[in-house]
Amino acid sequence: MKAKTTPYLLVLPAWIWLAIFFVVPICGMLSVSLMTGNVLDGFTQTFHVANYAEAIDRYWRQILRSLAYGACATALCVAIGYPVAAWIAFRGGRHKTTYLLLLLLPFFVSQVLRTISWRFLLADDGVLLGPLKSIGLLPEDAHVLSTPLAVVTGLAYSHLPFMVLPIYAVLERVDHRVVEAARDLYATRAQAFLRVVLPMSLPGVFAGVLMVFVPTSADYVNASLLGGTGTTMIGNVIQSQYLVNNDYPMAAAITFVLMALLLAGIFGYARALGTERVMEVRA
């Protein structure tokens, strides 16, 4: 009797917390998204499915843009993060932990503060662009802020560790003897990498892609601080609908569309790979 109730007692607090503050709110949001009304007269449940049609019709550009920015930032993170993870795992020697700590150290500073710092550094006549302009390397009207480039690199900047750490975790476990065996069988360095190391590291890459793509495509901090009117992401729309316009049904509908798109992708992705494995690599 005792042994059977123990696990339930252990999970009960977390279950209650996650049920009330995660599962119920998500369902509640579905209900809110079908309401009509306004913030002054109150909202009533009318099962107004047209909210969704309106949300997609009004904001499909921002949705597509967010997915595109997220994909670009994720690709950039793979391109930057993989070589770094591989170098630390294979060549870091006894300094491996030091390099990983150096990689994480900037993240002790609040993300908002670092993004604002980028905004000052990249300002049109700021510390980085100003000197380049005055010596004529850049035209006077060159600017980085308010461009998609600024937003995408900003997104990649703030999510790079989520890519490096899972890739590092799998590369670190790669048995060197397997690579040696490939070399002994006359594989070139490139072949040994492409046909031995890369396939073994793919679970780490998949986990990293998941951990970067989802938060970057739903982010609004970078788009607000580094972007301009032409780089509005779906996160900005949700934020302003909720906190500025107080159009809760419309905001909930957009959020649900975003979540449905991302969760469908995530679960398809996780089903193909296995959630336990993806989560373990993450941890």
Place this chain on the structure above:
Amino acid sequence: MTTTRTPAAEARAGDPARRRPRRRIDWGRLFTWAVLAWLFTPVAGMIVFSFNDIAGRQNVTWQGFTLKWYGQAFAYPDLNAALLTTVAVGVLTMLIAGVTGSLLGLALGRHRFHGRGATNLVMFAAICAPEVVLGAALLSLFLTTDVTTGFVTIVIAHVMFTISFVAITVRARVMTLDPRLEEAARDLGAGPWTTFRLVTLPMLFPAVMAGGLLALALSVDDFIITSFVGGETTTFPLWIWGSTRVGIPPQVNVMGTLIFAVGVLLAIVNIVLARRRS
């Protein structure tokens, strides 16, 4: 590099045909350092501008070196309050999510029970769901139930999104533990509670600490969820965000620099301890 050679490096070194000239540029090292430089650039900017001798709040162009902002670090009462709120929320989150998440991780790693699959699914969803969705969903809940948003709702939200991270950290540790140690304790006459207190908990403690610190770090840095459920309560990131339009005073840079210095110290201690152990 000479003391710990990988087997592969040793094999190559022993084979003269494959030995490479010494002065070859290590592109991997160069690239890694370039990426680290990129990561540290905004931090360096923040630190440099904490010494900027400006008048007022527009800390944009370099005016000269001063230390005066370190003397007046606490000149904005509402900024101090925001920082204090951040610390209080972080510590409460660490404690609540640390305990509930550890219990969940222990159950998931050790026991078979009904709802295990569903629990994994919910945790996975909670970790993967974008912050803006979590924030929006919680705000919807608080709005429909007429709960006033503020300090309590921030803690509720932070515990919700950090529980799963703690649970995964602890679960990973539980799965590496040898269950025979607990059986041995029971064979020697220890009851379930004594076994837990004297055997299981000490072995789990590093993971519980790691999970708790992860929860603290996630809570202190969180902006998006907090901006939804914060109401009138302001945390450090929210205060900075709010003051971008009127100018960010150098005090923010000072506090950021001090927090970063604490981080550097912790990292150094960590490295030294790791060296001593090995």
